[in-house]
Amino acid sequence: xxxxxxxxxxxxxxxxxxxxxxxxxxxxxxxxxxxxxxxxxxxxxxxxxxxxxxxxxxxxxxxxxxxxxxxxxxxxxxxxxxxxxxxxxxxxxxxxxxxxxxxxxxxxxxxxxxxxxxxxxxxxxxxxxxxxxxxxxxxxxxxxxxxxxxxxxxxxxxxxxxxxxxxxxxxxxxxxxxxxxxxxxxxxxxxxxxxxxxxxxxxxxxxxxxxxxxxxxxxxxxxxxxxxxxxxxxxxxxxxxxxxxxxxxxxxxxxxxxxxxxxxxxxxxxxxxxxxxxxxxxxxxxxxxxxxxxxxxxxxxxxxxxxxxxxxxxxxxxxxxxxxxxxxxxxxxxxxxxxxxxxxxxxxxxxxxxxxxxxxxxxxxxxxxxxxxxxxxxxxxxxxxxxxxxxxxxxxxxxxxxxxxxxxxxxxxxxxxxxxxxxxxx
Amino acid sequence: xxxxxxxxxxxxxxxxxxxxxxxxxxxxxxxxxxxxxxxxxxxxxxxxxxxxxxxxxxxxxxxxxxxxxxxxxxxxxxxxxxxxxxxxxxxxxxxxxxxxxxxxxxxxxxxxxxxxxxxxxxxxxx
Numbered sequence: 001x002x003x004x005x006x007x008x009x010x011x012x013x014x015x016x017x018x019x020x021x022x023x024x025x026x027x028x029x030x031x032x033x034x035x036x037x038x039x040x041x042x043x044x045x046x047x048x049x050x051x052x053x054x055x056x057x058x059x060x061x062x063x064x065x066x067x068x069x070x071x072x073x074x075x076x077x078x079x080x081x082x083x084x085x086x087x088x089x090x091x092x093x094x095x096x097x098x099x100x101x102x103x104x105x106x107x108x109x110x111x112x113x114x115x116x117x118x119x120x121x122x123x124x125x126x127x128x129x130x131x132x133x134x135x136x137x138x139x140x141x142x143x144x145x146x147x148x149x150x151x152x153x154x155x156x157x158x159x160x161x162x163x164x165x166x167x168x169x170x171x172x173x174x175x176x177x178x179x180x181x182x183x184x185x186x187x188x189x190x191x192x193x194x195x196x197x198x199x200x201x202x203x204x205x206x207x208x209x210x211x212x213x214x215x216x217x218x219x220x221x222x223x224x225x226x227x228x229x230x231x232x233x234x235x236x237x238x239x240x241x242x243x244x245x246x247x248x249x250x251x252x253x254x255x256x257x258x259x260x261x262x263x264x265x266x267x268x269x270x271x272x273x274x275x276x277x278x279x280x281x282x283x284x285x286x287x288x289x290x291x292x293x294x295x296x297x298x299x300x301x302x303x304x305x306x307x308x309x310x311x312x313x314x315x316x317x318x319x320x321x322x323x324x325x326x327x328x329x330x331x332x333x334x335x336x337x338x339x340x341x342x343x344x345x346x347x348x349x350x351x352x353x354x355x356x357x358x359x360x361x362x363x364x365x366x367x368x369x370x371x372x373x374x375x376x377x378x379x380x381x382x383x384x385x386x387x388x389x390x391x392x393x394x395x396x397x398x399x400x401x402x403x404x405x406x407x408x409x410x411x412x413x414x415x416x417x418x419x420x421x422x423x424x425x426x
Numbered sequence: 427x428x429x430x431x432x433x434x435x436x437x438x439x440x441x442x443x444x445x446x447x448x449x450x451x452x453x454x455x456x457x458x459x460x461x462x463x464x465x466x467x468x469x470x471x472x473x474x475x476x477x478x479x480x481x482x483x484x485x486x487x488x489x490x491x492x493x494x495x496x497x498x499x500x501x502x503x504x505x506x507x508x509x510x511x512x513x514x515x516x517x518x519x520x521x522x523x524x525x526x527x528x529x530x531x532x533x534x535x536x537x538x539x540x541x542x543x544x545x546x547x548x549x550x551x552x
Contacts, residue, residue, distance in 0.1 A: 037505055122442050205437070212435065212452070248435060248450060255448035255493050257439030261484050275488060290488075308506050346508040361508040400505045401442075 001174040003167060003191070004224035006065070007031040007078075008198030010038055010055055014064055016199065016222035016241070021068035023238050024224055028170040029069065031061065031078035032163050032196050039160055040305025040399040042083030043111075043135040053084030054091070054157075062095050070097055070154070077145065077166050081105070081157040083135065088157045089418050096155070096420035103153030105144050107413035108160040110302060110406060111136040120304070120402035127304055130402055135305035138406060141267030141296070142188070143179055144413035145169035151417055160303065162266045167192030175229050185269035186293025187231030190276065193264070194235065194253050194288065198222045201253045202237045202284075203244035216242020234287045245284040254278065254288075263294075267301075270294040299405040308400035309365035314377035314393040317357045318385065324349070326385040327356035333384055334360055337376050343369050357390075363398060370395055431522035433529065434460060438518035440499070445477065445514045447494040447521055456529060457490040463526045469494050472524045476500050476517060 004026045006017030010033040020026060033055050046053025055061075058080045069076050081088040081104060089104035096102065114136045116128035127133060137160035146169055148156045158166070168188035171177070177184040194201055201223045207214035221241025227233045237245050254273060258264050264271040272292040281287045318326040327349045335347050343364035350357050358380075362373040374393035381388060430436075430449070433456050439446040449464055451457050466483040473481075479497025486493060499517075501509035 206435070208431075208435070211431065248452070251450050251489050251491055252435065252437040252448055254489070255439075255446070255486075255491060256437055257441055257446055258493065259441055259444060259446060259495050261486060261493055274486060277488060311506075311508070344508060350510065359510060361510075363506065363508060398506055403442075 001027045001171060002224055002226050003028045003030065003171060003195070005030055005032070005195040005198040005201070005222050007033050007061070008196065008200060009033060009035060010057060012198060013220075014061055016220065017061075017065055018068060019238055019241065020222055020224060021065060021072055021074055026072070026074045026224060027174055028075045028077060029065075030166045030170070030195065031076065031080060032166060032198070033057070034079040034082055034160065036303055036401045037305065037399050039083050039137050039303070040135040040401070043305065046084050046087075051087050054082045054088035055080035058088055059091060059095070062092060066092075066095050066155070067097065070100060075149075075154055075156070075170065077156045077158075077170055079158045079161055079166060081159045083109075083159065085157050085159045086416060089416065092155055092157060093418045094421045098420065100154040100420045101152060102155045102157060102418040102420075103148030103151055104416045104418065105140065105148055105156065105158040105161070105413060106416065107144065107411060108137045108140050108158070109135075110138050110411060113410065114302070114304070118404050120404060122402050127306075127402065127404060130400060131306040131308055133304055133306045134399070136302050138300045138302045138411045139267055140300070140411070140413050141165045142169035142172060142185075143268070146173060146179065148415045149173040151415065153417070162268070163196040164189045164192030164266050165268055167195055168268055171227055175227065179268060182269055182293035182295060184231060185296070186271050186291040187227075187233070189264075189266055189269050189271050189293070190273070190288065190291035191225050191227060191233045193271075194250065195223055195225060197253060197256065199243070200256070201235065201245060201249055202241075203246075203249050206244065206249050206252065212248075214242075214244045218242060231291070232287065232289050234281055234285055237284050245286055247278050247280055247286060250278050250286045250288065265297050267296060269296050299407055300411055302404050302406050304402050304404060305399045306402070308398040309363055310367045310370055310395055311361065311363045311398045312370040312373050312393065312395040314360045314374045315357050315391065316377055316380050316388045317355065317390040318388055319355045320387065321354070323354055323356045326387065327351070327358050329385045330358045330380050330388060333380065334358070334376050338373060341369060341372065342366070343373065345373070367395065427525040428528050429522060430464065430524040430526050433526065434522070436518040436521050438515050440513050440515070443499045445496040445499045445517055447496065447518060449492040449494070449521070451490060454490040457487070459526070459529050460492055461485060464492060464524065466494065468524065469496075469521065473517065473520060476514070476520065
């Protein structure tokens with residue numbers, strides 16, 4: 001079977017996915033669009049308007065991708081449901097065209113039953129001690145997606161699901177694998193882990209001009225994998241696209257965010273990467289094998305979002321002769337004027353050569369206090385060193401993330417099927 | 427002295443305020459040199475301004491790669507950090523400025539890799 005990676009984060013480019021749908025002869029395309037904080041931010045939008053909370057670019061992305069996917073018979077699996085998969089499903093079925101089925105996977109939202117006195121993994125403090133908790137989402141596994149695939153869905157929308165599980169499920173469904181088989185779950189998880197960041201596998205985070213050049217980055221292509229029934233997988237990108245898919249890029253991605261190469265834990269399996277082999281099979285073709293799996297963890301990880309107040313960032317630039325000392329003086333002035341402010345404060349001078357920038361960052365629950373920080377930087381125009389320019393001030397809300405674990409039997413994934421609007425009308 | 431940048435590429439990852447750093451030689455034959463020179467202690471020392479906790483090194487001879495897991499990144503925790511690079515993604519490039527002794531010429535018929543324990547962590551540097 002052939003599975004492509006069409007997005008590695010919410011803001012990712014859309015063109016490479018279009019190209020994969022047109023020319024990739026794919027069975028499945030996965031769009032991974034859900035960072036840890038995104039779901040907490042979505043939850044807040046949903047509180048303000050119950051029809052929102054899904055990925056902000058869902059309509060833009062699907063308007064371009066769904067016609068191509070339907071035409072080519074490519075199934076799409078994505079976590080763009082974010083904090084509101086059902087609302088995402090309703091919008092998506094309107095974009096499907098004359099026919100087709102959307103399946104929505106729910107059950108990751110465990111906020112209602114969350115024990116706020118449970119300790120956070122990061123610091124051992126009770127969850128409630130971090131701030132007002134606004135979201136709690138369990139990382140669902142491939143088993144939560146499987147019923148949606150077996151029901152014949154053309155598009156699967158989820159909320160929080162472990163990234164590799166988005167790939168493991170369609171691979172296992174196409175190849176008739178058993179998710180309980182740790183060897184098969186390990187193979188599919190390894191493939192998913194390599195594909196989940198899309199362009200990071202094809203050289204999109206690798207170029208170092210003069211040291212290691214990557215051709216055609218402006219037309220970077222995204223990867224796809226050909227997976228055999230035995231779990232052996234080769235990784236490719238489309239001819240004519242930019243980038244590089246090599247042992248170097250594959251090994252970087254293999255170890256990316258791995259905190260224990262002997263035990264990478266997902267809801268599906270505990271993956272051991274130590275025996276993995278990565279071999280070049282041709283230009284931009286790499287074969288990967290050797291995943292070893294152990295039985296999946298008993299508990300599911302839960303990502304908990306809490307209100308962490310607000311953050312302001314402000315800056316001003318100094319250039320030319322003596323710029324470093326003028327920026328340093330500006331930093332001293334701001335530190336003096338903000339001495340004693342009840343906010344976390346960071347004042348630093350960045351840059352080099354003949355261009356330096358004062359950067360001031362502050363965090364607090366009191367947004368009025370943070371406004372003062374911005375004004376003190378802006379005031380340097382007429383109350384500071386010579387020649388400052390380019391003041392920018394930005395203030396935004398901060399969602400903090402901590403994690404905890406819940407027993408599997410406390411999480412109840414479910415699938416809702418929705419037919420295309422036009423089909424329902426006829 | 428040459429820099430690690432001359433021999434290897436590196437990618438940083440983050441999980442909360444834990445940073446991961448892979449170090450992968452452009453040429454497999456440089457792996458033994460990296461095993462010898464790029465120890466957990468040296469990484470900890472080189473990144474001391476940025477990493478407050480322990481550094482564990484994993485050796486992956488099958489992949490010809492080293493992998494470092496660094497506890498307590500000073501500016502870490504992407505969500506609440508005040509640093510410009512709140513993810514700590516640029517730690518990878520900082521690590522590549524580590525000086526390493528000039529390697530000898532690559533010998534294509536060398537016997538290859540030393541017999542390190544498979545992926546086992548060394549004693550952590552504190």
